[in-house]
Amino acid sequence: MVPQQESFVGSIDQGTTSSRFLIFNKSGEPVASHQIEFKQIYPQPGWHEHDPNEIVQSVEKCIDEAVAQFENQGHSAKSIKAVGITNQRETTVVWDSTTGEPLHNAIVWTDTRSQTLVRKIKQRLGADELQKICGVPLSTYPSVSKLLWLMENVQAVKQCYDKGNLAFGTIDAWLVYKLNGGPKRNIFVSDPSNASRTMFMDLKTLNYSDSLLDFFRLDTSKLKLPKIVQSSDPKAYGTLASTVLSGIAITGCLGDQSAALVGQKGFAPGLAKNTYGTGCFLLMNVGEKPVVSTHGLLTTVAYDFHNMKPNYALEGSIAVAGSSIKFLQNNLEFIESSAQVSQLAETVEDNGGVTFVTAFSGLFAPYWIDDARGTIFGITAYTKKGHIARATLEATCFQTKAILESMGKDSGYDLKELAVDGGMCNSDLTMQTQSDLIGIPVVRPAMRETTALGAAIAAGLAVGVWNSLDDFKDVNSEGKTTFKPKISAEERDGKFAKWEKAVQMCKGWAS
Known part of the structure; x- marks a missing residue:
């Protein structure tokens, strides 16, 4: 029998081509995992989209499959103390905050459709100063250009914004919102490693910058932005509303590259x-x-x-x-x-x-x-x-x-x-x-799941599975x-x- 006091942490790794769920033990080793590839949509050259609902479904299925594998090894799902999320960054989802339904496919970080729009914005007074505040240069890469393109080109998005119901989020915010059950609980948050990829956040304060939002001519009374919370937090991210881990808290979140730095x-x-x-x-x-x-x-x-x-x-x-x-x-x-x-x-x-x-x-x-x-x-x-x-x-x-x-x-x-x-x-x-x-x-390193491990570390630190960064000295150092x-x-x-x-x-x- 597996001793009951052993603690594990779950990690959702939502990437560009697949979603995965991994379960790590206290030594930082993955003991179970499941992966699902999802559809890549290329409507035109340079365009790249994902179906936001398919992403959520793939994550939920990965959780159920990995937990089944975990239980087959003799572990109990109750020993999973928390779940962390790591995600592809910059990929942009817009939805109606009243229904929780997406208004368009997600526009992926690699997408370059906003090129002409970006060139126009670069002509505006003050465009050269943006990077000093948010850390990211104006290009087709950050989420802002994708959001502005959607607001200009998709009727449903425009109408929702005019009504004051348009919710914008990167994949982390979308996942947390949907995994908590959508509009009913309305857990709408993002962490600084993801929020810093939108061009809306001031790096020094880790809050949204009024001057950046004004520069992009966005009216925050019409646009709903996720609240920025710490990457590791025992309460802010809510709990899973469905899957076999229903009721388990989500306590950590990091954009994939920050998660890999933490995992390394x-x-x-x-x-x-x-x-x-x-x-x-x-x-x-x-x-x-x-x-x-x-x-x-x-x-x-x-x-x-x-x-x-x-x-x-x-x-x-x-x-x-x-x-x-x-x-x-x-x-x-x-x-x-x-x-x-x-x-x-x-x-x-x-x-x-x-x-x-x-x-x-x-x-x-x-x-x-x-x-x-x-x-x-x-x-x-x-x-x-x-x-x-x-x-x-x-x-x-x-x-x-x-x-x-x-x-x-x-x-x-x-x-x-x-x-x-x-x-x-x-x-x-x-x-x-x-x-x-x-x-x-x-x-x-011998164990290469460093991105997923980073999200597990963020989640585990929030609930005391690990107490400080010193606890990771020997994690993944052999081989x-x-x-x-x-x-x-x-x-x-x-x-x-x-x-x-x-x-x-x-x-x-x-x-």
Whole structure:
């Protein structure tokens, strides 16, 4: 029999392509999990949507399936003390606050339909000052551009706003609202790591900024925004209204990249992690004061935990990482599964002179080139599939190097090693290439569910499963793999110079 006093924490990990529910023990190990992929909707080139109701249903089903697995192991569902949420950020949902029903599909963070709108807004007086307040530059990426597009282009959204019933939220707010039962209980909250991605929150106060809302000409008497609460809170997020865990409290919430930083134990200034997912996200903890970037990075909230001071991070985001491998698989049919990309890349000794700038929807940090598009340079009669596969993996590693250089300049911290997670980090070749290009060790933990672990940590801290950050010293520290650089600084600089030249040459294709 399992001793009854053992405590577990549940973690909802709502990502761009799938939803998952994991159950962690006190040692930070996942003991049960379930995952469901959901539909990706692409109505036009550059447009990307999700069905908000399907997201909620997928989460509820994952909870039930993972708990069934957990109980089959002899555990009791009652030993799950709390549930945390981590989620894809910037993805925007609008709904009618009276019915709780969405008024349009969710617009996903990768979506670029608001490009023209963003260009117009950039002409407004004061546009250059926004990033100093909210940490995020004006682009198609933050939620505000998606919300404004919906208000301009979707009749139902316009009408709901005029009536004063329009609710806006990122995925965390939508999930908390629906998992609590919708309008009946009306638990409508967001945490600072998610709220900082909207362009509505002042980083210093962690509250909505009147000057930002005025700049975007939003009337808060007509638009309902979620209340910003701490990332770890015993009461603010309510309780699950349905599923087998009905009545269990939701006590933690972190945007996925902040959650991964927490899951990698990035609790001190100068610690950084890179998550190689659909996109790629590099975060460095910069401590208790926000650092506004002057080198093309974003400033975001790392976490804001119960009884602790909030911590901030510098962030560099790469729009295309794992999705470039999906491109080789689905569009070019080079491989049958993502896992085969390393094998294909290893059929050749190097990239054969090929450089692939994977700017499928423009380039994100630190370049911010909206009108760049994917471009392959250096193709000759000698080029094989393996060269293109290798150049695809290298594209993410080069962009990571560019971001790290910016981080060093902005933060003043010299990175000693890079912690990694996410699907692409399973490839030894990619991680070795990464270490070669950044010139420092790359450290891959044995247990890679760091994003879900981060949400579990936030939830568990709120209910005393863990009492302080010191409790995580030994969590997930055994069985790490360290990749050390194997090329000279001269070779590294030469490769990077070639990459930077390719970046300059891929501008302007979408103008």
